[in-house]
Amino acid sequence: MQNETVLNEIASIEDTDDDAYSAKEGTVLLKWHKYRERNRKLVQKKKESVLKKEGHLACQVCGFRYDRVYGSLGNGYIECHHVRPVHLMKPDERTTLNDLALVCANCHRMLHRDLTLSLEELKRKLKQEI
Structure with a gap:
């Protein structure tokens, strides 16, 4: 149902000349915000563990x-998702x-699109x- 709604919205957009539509991009901005620390070694250990088993x-x-x-470009690459959302964790x-x-x-983007969604769901x- 939701997919149908999105497709109908896309279909209702008027055809325009793609080259005629433009927007300013590339402005350099300085952002300051909080960031939840993640441990890269933990992600590497997860990948190593799965590689060893699978x-x-x-x-x-x-x-x-x-x-x-x-091929070789994809060797060892995959994203790592925290099953328990990092934003809900207590410090340390x-x-x-x-x-x-x-x-x-x-799949990672879909899991973050709906933070209540589990892997199984x-x-x-x-x-x-x-």
Whole structure:
């Protein structure tokens, strides 16, 4: 239903000459904001652990493998998702490898689009749409 609404909105946009539409971009801005620290070593350990057990890195939602699609460029690449949202963590709270999931970029964006969505729920939604 939601997909249908989006498609209808896109279809209702008038055709325009793509070259005639422009917007200013590239302005240099200085931003200052809080950032939740993440431990890169923990992500590396997660990848190493999965590689040791599975022999490859695959999205835990859809099964996508960067190495199969991009060859050597994709070797060892995958995104890491905190199953428990980092913004809900208390300062100095510890994260284990079980708190991390390896996911492709598309599934990662969908998980962050709806912060209440679990890996299993996204997996079910994906199967329903196919």
